[in-house]
Amino acid sequence: MPDLSAHDAGTVALVACVVAALALLLAAWALLRLRSTRRQLAVLGAEGxxxxxxxxxxxxxxxxxxxxxxxxxxxxxxxxxxxxxDSLRHVAVVRYDAFGDMGGRLSFSAALLDDGGDGVVLTSINGRSETRTYAKGVKAGASEHALSPEEEQAVSFARRGEGARR
CATH class of the missing domain: 1.20.5 (Single alpha-helices involved in coiled-coils or other helix-helix interfaces)
Known part of the structure; x- marks a missing residue:
């Protein structure tokens, strides 16, 4: 193997020093990153x-x-x-005078329906000497019994969610 000249030996030594300095810088950078990562993990893992x-x-x-x-x-x-x-949550009341000689709208028809229009219509007709009350079943907004105009109004109002009416 040929002998290295003093100049070549100096160059090799200089390159070795530069490489060692770069390795030290890289190690210092890695330590700083490790310290930062540990700090972040300590914050994340602070619970217990x-x-x-x-x-x-x-x-x-x-x-x-x-x-x-x-x-x-x-x-x-x-x-x-x-x-x-299925609950009777649609309610409407129609108040009216059933007889021409009586005032005060003492008679009423009340519709109590569920979401499907099923339920009951209650009617109370008040006269001077007596009161009559009727209950008629309702299925899908219609009844198998004939409904009076006031009862039909009550069913219609209840289905539309309009509540108490005149």
């Missing part, structure tokens, strides 16, 4: 000293629990909506 993976697993379990509770709440809401649809 657990690491990030444990916290993420716990969070994932909590999300799954919330999803299950939400699904149960949605099922309960669907059941409640179905139950409410």
């Amino acid at each position: 000293g657990h690491d990030v993976l444990t916290l993420m697993a716990r969070q994932s379990a909590q999300v799954a629990e919330v999803r299950a509770e939400t699904a149960a709440a949605m099922a309960e809401a669907r059941r409640a909506r179905a139950e409410v649809a």
Whole structure:
């Protein structure tokens, strides 16, 4: 092997020093990055000293629990909506004078219907000496018994959600 001249040996030594300096800079940079990463992990893992993976697993379990509770709440809401649809929640009252010689609109027809238009019409006709009360079933907004104009109005108002009327 040929002998290295003093000039070549100096060049090699200079290159080795530059490479060593670059390695020291790279090591210092890596230490700074490691310190920064540890600080960030310490902030993320501050809860009870657990690491990030444990916290993420716990969070994932909590999300799954919330999803299950939400699904149960949605099922309960669907059941409640179905139950409410069958309730008599559409109500309308039509008050009127059944006889020309009486005032005060003491007679009335009241329709109590569910969302499908099924329910009952209650009518009370007040005269001077007596009061008569009638109940007629309603199916899909119609009755198998003849409805008076006031009863038809009450059913119509109830189906439209217009409540008490004159």
